[in-house]
Amino acid sequence: MSTHVDPDLLCAYAAGEIDAAHAFSVEAHVVRCPTCQAAVAPLADPARLDRVLAAVEDELDAPRVGAIERVLRGLGVRADLARLLAATPSLSLSWLSSVALALSFSVLAAHHGDGGMLLFLCLAALLPMAGVAVSFARALDPTFEIAVAAPFSSVRLLLLRATAALATTIAMAGLAAVALPGIGWSAVAWAVPSLALTLASLALATYVAPLTAFAIVTAAWLATVLVNATASDDVLAIFGRPAQLVLVALGAGAALVLARRIDRLDVRGDL
Amino acid sequence: MTVAVQAGDLHKRLGSTQALAGVSLTLGDGITGLLGPNGAGKTTLLRILATVLAPDRGTLRLLGAQPAERSERALIRARLGYMPQEPGFHQRFTAFEFVDYVAILKEIGDRRRRHDEVRRVLDLVGLGDDAQRRIKALSGGMRRRVALAQALLGDPRLLILDEPTAGLDPEQRLRFRELISRLAEDRCVVISTHQSDDVSALCHHVIVLDRGASVFAGAPRELCDVARGRVWLADDRSAGARLSWLTGDGRHRHLGNGPPAGAQLVEPTLEDGYLLLLAPPARAAA
Numbered sequence: 001m002s003t004h005v006d007p008d009l010l011c012a013y014a015a016g017e018i019d020a021a022h023a024f025s026v027e028a029h030v031v032r033c034p035t036c037q038a039a040v041a042p043l044a045d046p047a048r049l050d051r052v053l054a055a056v057e058d059e060l061d062a063p064r065v066g067a068i069e070r071v072l073r074g075l076g077v078r079a080d081l082a083r084l085l086a087a088t089p090s091l092s093l094s095w096l097s098s099v100a101l102a103l104s105f106s107v108l109a110a111h112h113g114d115g116g117m118l119l120f121l122c123l124a125a126l127l128p129m130a131g132v133a134v135s136f137a138r139a140l141d142p143t144f145e146i147a148v149a150a151p152f153s154s155v156r157l158l159l160l161r162a163t164a165a166l167a168t169t170i171a172m173a174g175l176a177a178v179a180l181p182g183i184g185w186s187a188v189a190w191a192v193p194s195l196a197l198t199l200a201s202l203a204l205a206t207y208v209a210p211l212t213a214f215a216i217v218t219a220a221w222l223a224t225v226l227v228n229a230t231a232s233d234d235v236l237a238i239f240g241r242p243a244q245l246v247l248v249a250l251g252a253g254a255a256l257v258l259a260r261r262i263d264r265l266d267v268r269g270d271l
Numbered sequence: 272m273t274v275a276v277q278a279g280d281l282h283k284r285l286g287s288t289q290a291l292a293g294v295s296l297t298l299g300d301g302i303t304g305l306l307g308p309n310g311a312g313k314t315t316l317l318r319i320l321a322t323v324l325a326p327d328r329g330t331l332r333l334l335g336a337q338p339a340e341r342s343e344r345a346l347i348r349a350r351l352g353y354m355p356q357e358p359g360f361h362q363r364f365t366a367f368e369f370v371d372y373v374a375i376l377k378e379i380g381d382r383r384r385r386h387d388e389v390r391r392v393l394d395l396v397g398l399g400d401d402a403q404r405r406i407k408a409l410s411g412g413m414r415r416r417v418a419l420a421q422a423l424l425g426d427p428r429l430l431i432l433d434e435p436t437a438g439l440d441p442e443q444r445l446r447f448r449e450l451i452s453r454l455a456e457d458r459c460v461v462i463s464t465h466q467s468d469d470v471s472a473l474c475h476h477v478i479v480l481d482r483g484a485s486v487f488a489g490a491p492r493e494l495c496d497v498a499r500g501r502v503w504l505a506d507d508r509s510a511g512a513r514l515s516w517l518t519g520d521g522r523h524r525h526l527g528n529g530p531p532a533g534a535q536l537v538e539p540t541l542e543d544g545y546l547l548l549l550a551p552p553a554r555a556a557a
Contacts, residue, residue: 058386061402063368079382080375087361087372142359143373146421149321149353150376151345157376263341269323270285 005029005036014043067093072164084157089140090131090165099127099169103176111181114235120180121239122225124173124190126218129198131165133205133214138271145269154266166198189239196251197221203254206261209271274299274335275429275459276320281329283315290315291326292483302455304474304491305463306545311480313463314356314433320461321353321431334429349378352427356434356463358418360406366393366417367402373421392420397446411438419447423454430454432462436469448473467542471495477541479548487548491541498539498547503530513550526550 005013005026012018013026030036063083065073068091072082089095106123109116136158138144148154170191177187197217204213228243229235237243265271276298283291291312305313318324319331322338334350336343360369370389379385393402396416406414415438422430435451436444451460452473464470470477470491477494479487487494504522509515512525526547530536 054387057390058383061367061386061390063365063371083372083375142361143376144359145318145321145323145355146353146358146373147376148323149348149351150373151348151378152376153345266341266344267322267325267338269318 004033004039007039010036010040011043014040015045016048081160084152085160085164087141087143088135088161088164089137090134090161091168095131095134096168096172099131099172102127103172107176107179117180117186118225118229118235120176121186121190121193121236122222124176125193125197126221127173128166128169128194129201129214129217131169132162132198133201133210135161135165136205137210138268139211148267148269154268155262158265162198162202170194186236186239189236189244192244192251193221193239193247196247196254199251199254199258203257203261205271206258206264275333276461277330277332278320279330281316281319281326281331283312283319283324283326285315289483291319293329294480294483294485295329296478296485296488298459298461298476300455300457300459301475302451302460302462302473303476303478304470305461305478305480306465306467306470307463307480308549310482312483313480315483316480317431317433317461317463318355320429321351321355322348323353323355347429349425350428352422352424352430354418354422354432354435358414358421360414360417362405362407364406365403366398366406366409366413366420369406369417370421370424374424377424379425388424392423393417395423395450396420412440412443415439416443428458430458430460432460434463434465436462436464436466444469467540467545471541479545481549494544494548495539495541496544498526498543500536501528501530501547502526502539502543503534503536505531505534514546 009018009022009026013023013030018026030040066086069082069086072085073079077085085091102123103120106116106120110120134140141147147157173190173194177190180187201210201213201217204216207213208216225238228238234240274297276296278297279295281291281294282289288310294312294316305316307313315324319326320333322333322344325339331338333347336347338344338347361372364372367389370393371385374385374389379388390399390402393399396419398413398416398420401409401413406417409417415435419432419435422432432451436447439447448469451462454460455475462469462474474491477487477489477491478485479494487497503509503525504518505525506522508523509525509527509531511529511531512527514527515523515525518524524537525534526543
């Protein structure tokens, strides 16, 4: 039996036409045998070698994939979109853990009476809007200028990030609500206000900077809640059904404004 | 000449500042240098040309399309490269990851094609070997080159560079000039700079902005000509000069309207022209 690789096998190896098991054993020999190296060199197709080398190079250069990005890909998000989404400030672990912490405290408070419940509902209604505002705030996006000038539509990027921020915050608030005392209407009473406030802040963000819009809507919301809590016998009346209808109308109005003015957000170097 | 940028009477107010107050310009292929003091409106103008800002008033066509129209804006952006004055970075990204991130925003093909393009632009700016280094570990000059690399993605037809040579050492500046002059053969490049020697070495066209208005537009030679016959050397201070300074060889260099009879006139530089253009009206005799 010869100590070198059979020429036919070597030929097939060079052309990439043998299975992995045979290729491995040929390789194991060739890397240590100058004679077989000399024999295989002229057989290999340079174009194929270039392709292989390029593929290896590409693997080495390939960007690292972070935890958030892996989760997004696991959920079926396209790899390039996952990369853009993973850079969203309100999807960072620090933001998500702050939200979790705030919700936990307010749930604890909710176990100590209506005042605590009001705190939880108020916070659960505000947090989704905060997540959205943070997701496209210029001050928090180092690549803001470059991103606005890039072909990937700023509106599309903003809506993608806002949706991701909204989905995670609403999911977290929903989870927190399960731990509320006596699950009932109050467990979901924050949902409509949170959507209405988010839409209002997005509509306002076509006029002023996202964080300014967030601050204005937050101030208006807190003022309404406080005035209502002091004026009414029921401190939770603002989350009652009549108030929810008003908020639905407000949200719808904001959505109309947003739809009409959304292109303003595609050239938003001054917002 | 193919017209890449056509702007008429651009106005832009930012906060309480009138950043641009009626700028008109027409630019073709080649390199245009934008000079002007801080706050003159250079960055605002470049941001408008990069479709980051919309003008309050005025007409604008970029690469034959209207940036005010959403569908046309997308066409412009696909052929536009922009390096902002202070590009931000996700610090934990490597140079490769950062440029790849921008390449996704620029919608450059599938993963494989995109990575090839990222390698190409990093090689162009001489960062091929530093691609895997974290941005936060790079020097200031290298970061400028990473920012330049992302602007070159997709071989843009219109290249907007806001102070691209700031923070570069002389050798890096030379490399930048080589690269940009080669690229400008078949595209429109607009740069802003505080370095008048960048303009004289590189630019085919100069625009000088002052307080939101264009006060000069022409060839670099014409900007030198502004100072022709108005620059002279003397052994002492001259009362008639608008600007003067003591040079290293012990003589006074004067810029002004009235060189005294028999003064030793010297060949003006582009900087002389620029300084005279922006110098306050004749100072009272000291």
